[in-house]
Amino acid sequence: MPTVLVVVEAQPDGKLKKATLNAITAARALGDVHAVVLAKDATALAAEVKDYVKVVHAGSAAHVEHYLAETWAPAVAEVAKAISAEWVGAAATQQGRDLMPRVAAKLNAAMASDIMAVNGTTLTRPMWAGAVIAEVTLSTPVKAFTVRTTEFALAEKAGGAGEVKAFAPAPVTSPTKFVEFKEVKSARPELTEARIVVSGGRGTKGDFKEVEALADELGAAVGASRAVCDAGWQPNDLQVGQTGKVVAPSLYVAAGISGAIQHLAGMKGSKTIVAINKDGEAPIFQVADYGLVADLFKALPELRAAIKAAK
Amino acid sequence: MKILVTAKRVEDPESKIKVDAAGKGIVKEGLKYKINPFDEIAVEEALRLVAKHPGDVVAVSIGGKEVHEQLRHALAMGATKAVWVNHEGPLDQMGVAGLLKKIVEKEKPDLVILGKQSIDDDQNQVGQYLAEWLGWGQATFASKADSLDSENEKNKVPGVIVGDGAKTIDVIREVDGGLNRLQLTLPAVVTTDLRLNQPRYASLPGIMKAKSKPLEELNPAGLGVDVAPKITVTKLSMPPARKAGIKVADVPTLVTKLKTEAKVI
Numbered sequence: 382m383p384t385v386l387v388v389v390e391a392q393p394d395g396k397l398k399k400a401t402l403n404a405i406t407a408a409r410a411l412g413d414v415h416a417v418v419l420a421k422d423a424t425a426l427a428a429e430v431k432d433y434v435k436v437v438h439a440g441s442a443a444h445v446e447h448y449l450a451e452t453w454a455p456a457v458a459e460v461a462k463a464i465s466a467e468w469v470g471a472a473a474t475q476q477g478r479d480l481m482p483r484v485a486a487k488l489n490a491a492m493a494s495d496i497m498a499v500n501g502t503t504l505t506r507p508m509w510a511g512a513v514i515a516e517v518t519l520s521t522p523v524k525a526f527t528v529r530t531t532e533f534a535l536a537e538k539a540g541g542a543g544e545v546k547a548f549a550p551a552p553v554t555s556p557t558k559f560v561e562f563k564e565v566k567s568a569r570p571e572l573t574e575a576r577i578v579v580s581g582g583r584g585t586k587g588d589f590k591e592v593e594a595l596a597d598e599l600g601a602a603v604g605a606s607r608a609v610c611d612a613g614w615q616p617n618d619l620q621v622g623q624t625g626k627v628v629a630p631s632l633y634v635a636a637g638i639s640g641a642i643q644h645l646a647g648m649k650g651s652k653t654i655v656a657i658n659k660d661g662e663a664p665i666f667q668v669a670d671y672g673l674v675a676d677l678f679k680a681l682p683e684l685r686a687a688i689k690a691a692k
Numbered sequence: 693m694k695i696l697v698t699a700k701r702v703e704d705p706e707s708k709i710k711v712d713a714a715g716k717g718i719v720k721e722g723l724k725y726k727i728n729p730f731d732e733i734a735v736e737e738a739l740r741l742v743a744k745h746p747g748d749v750v751a752v753s754i755g756g757k758e759v760h761e762q763l764r765h766a767l768a769m770g771a772t773k774a775v776w777v778n779h780e781g782p783l784d785q786m787g788v789a790g791l792l793k794k795i796v797e798k799e800k801p802d803l804v805i806l807g808k809q810s811i812d813d814d815q816n817q818v819g820q821y822l823a824e825w826l827g828w829g830q831a832t833f834a835s836k837a838d839s840l841d842s843e844n845e846k847n848k849v850p851g852v853i854v855g856d857g858a859k860t861i862d863v864i865r866e867v868d869g870g871l872n873r874l875q876l877t878l879p880a881v882v883t884t885d886l887r888l889n890q891p892r893y894a895s896l897p898g899i900m901k902a903k904s905k906p907l908e909e910l911n912p913a914g915l916g917v918d919v920a921p922k923i924t925v926t927k928l929s930m931p932p933a934r935k936a937g938i939k940v941a942d943v944p945t946l947v948t949k950l951k952t953e954a955k956v957i
Contacts, residue, residue, distance in 0.1 A: 393869055449874075450823075450830055450832075454824065475867045475868045476867070476868065478833075479832045479833070482816070482817035482818075482820030482824075483820045483821070483830065486789070486820065486821040486823075486824035486825055489786075491784065491785075491922035491923050492785070492815070492923075493923070494814070494817060495814070507814060508812060508813055508814055508928075509703070509709040509812055510811065510814065511931065512709040512930070512931075513709055513718065513928050513929070513931075514928070514929050514931050515927070515928050516926045516927040516928075516929075517924065517925050517926065518923075518924050518926060519923055519924075520922050520923075520924065521922050555829070556827075556829035556876060556880065557829035557830070557831070557874050557875065558874065558876075559872075559874060560862065560873040560875050561872070561873045562871075562872050562873075563873075564869055564870040565869060565871075577956070577957075599957065607886065610886075611839070611840045612839060612840065613838070613840065613841055613842065616870070617871075617885075618866070618868065618869060618870060623814065624885070624886060632954070632956040632957065642705075643705070652954075653950070653954040654934075654937075655946065655950070661939075666936070666939070667934075667936050668934045669937050670937035670938075670954065671938065671939075671946055671950070671954075672938070672939040673939070673940050673942075674939060680943055684943050684946065684947065687943055687944060687947040691947055691951060691957070
């Protein structure tokens with residue numbers, strides 16, 4: 382069995398980011414899974430991961446405390462070489478997308494981004510904003526990948542805990558310095574992990590009160606279209622689409638979103654899609670299970686009241 | 693400040709892409725082509741930076757002669773010089789990064805700005821490979837603190853912040869959960885996200901001037917780069933279409949359907 386190394390990602394609070402478990406599921410289809418954890422003190426996170434993999438390589442050092450591709454790529458490549466990994470991967474989060482090509486470059490590995498399926502050594506991935514699905518093979522001795530998390534289930538714990546091997550990442554001088562991270566704090570569930578997502582588009586004209594109120598009634602996350610984020614009405618982090626967040630909740634409510642192909646690429650994997658739009662010809666209705674031609678400022682409060690009453 | 697930017701030729705993002713009958717390529721008939729939208733943002737950012745820190749903007753494109761269209765577009769926006777790498781046939785991200793590395797070594801820019809991804813392959817890799825192979829710092833997914841509706845945007849203020857003496861740049865990046873700020877020592881690689889700027893239109897005088905700006909021709913063999921692809925696309929297909937659903941008359945019907953049919957609330 383080939384060895385697969387998965388880079389573990391932490392949430393801002395230092396705990397395991399669930400996307401890593403989706404990546405581990407994809408990695409299991411490729412071989413024996415090892416994980417690498419990098420932190421100032423990697424002990425606690427390594428303990429969280431060890432039940433899912435064969436070996437956790439726990440790298441503790443001050444210089445890897447704040448994630449930077451320049452300091453992490455050498456440490457990941459060091460582990461990949463030491464265990465003769467044939468595959469190296471991570472979840473296709475912003476961190477994974479930033480890091481993995483740099484790791485691949487270090488290992489002279491070709492890379493497939495955003496993989497959606499694994500069949501032997503053939504990987505499936507989206508092209509042209511998901512309008513085309515490609516099957517690809519990589520011919521370099523070491524191969525890299527990132528995983529589209531909505532396409533793989535969360536990994537179950539493997540039978541028996543894996544081994545934890547501590548290591549000290551070799552010091553590196555980075556030409557890049559971490560200055561700050563401005564967290565957009567929200568009491569709502571994380572967009573990519575929520576069971577229900579309520580998204581608003583240009584039709585909101587920037588007034589998200591009704592979108593947020595419905596989301597809170599449903600315990601849902603709030604999403605947005607590109608137009609909304611471009612205008613600065615909502616944080617960029619909430620953009621659903623090919624270049625933003627890809628989501629696949631049980632229920633996706635699109636309010637005042639016309640449905641550009643780039644937006645559809647980020648949500649068409651949702652189980653049930655509801656579209657509310659004044660324009661009955663909007664492309665969003667072509668992917669919606671239930672479409673309602675209506676003004677969102679009238680329909681959303683009504684929907685919220687009806688859901689509350691039905692509880 | 694000398695800046696190198698990329699100008700990849702891609703299908704118009706509004707086009708409807710269809711896979712051919714053999715599942716080996718896409719149907720080219722009727723397609724329009726444009727500069728990769730993320731690369732266009734890179735050109736715009738470079739022009740804003742050299743407006744404050746004078747220097748040249750060099751635009752690079754790889755492909756057959758048709759990529760002159762995208763190079764002329766970058767020149768019409770205001771780039772100083774174009775570099776055309778004449779190459780027909782398949783090319784993957786390692787090939788592109790290998791070629792760009794050689795061109796960077798020739799041109800010696802202070803900064804390379806590229807689109808974070810091209811909208812055909814959607815790989816999001818070249819900037820990172822290039823930064824590693826050059827041993828430079830990288831700031832992917834560059835954005836800025838102001839929105840595209842802000843006064844600063846109207847005044848074409850660059851999102852990339854140049855430090856005293858132009859030895860460093862600060863870049864604000866779109867990351868999960870918020871915004872991240874990095875400080876990079878120059879030379880460095882930056883890749884653009886959607887909200888870095890709104891690219892300008894090429895003016896008529898700009899289009900006229902572009903015709904007489906220099907366009908240098910290079911090729912992979914001359915640059916000493918083996919571009920044999922390491923990624924093979926074995927099959928292309930269209931994803932299963934989502935079945936169009938139904939329109940409901942009113943909110944009560946919608947709630948009933950969600951409860952009894954879809955069972956999601």
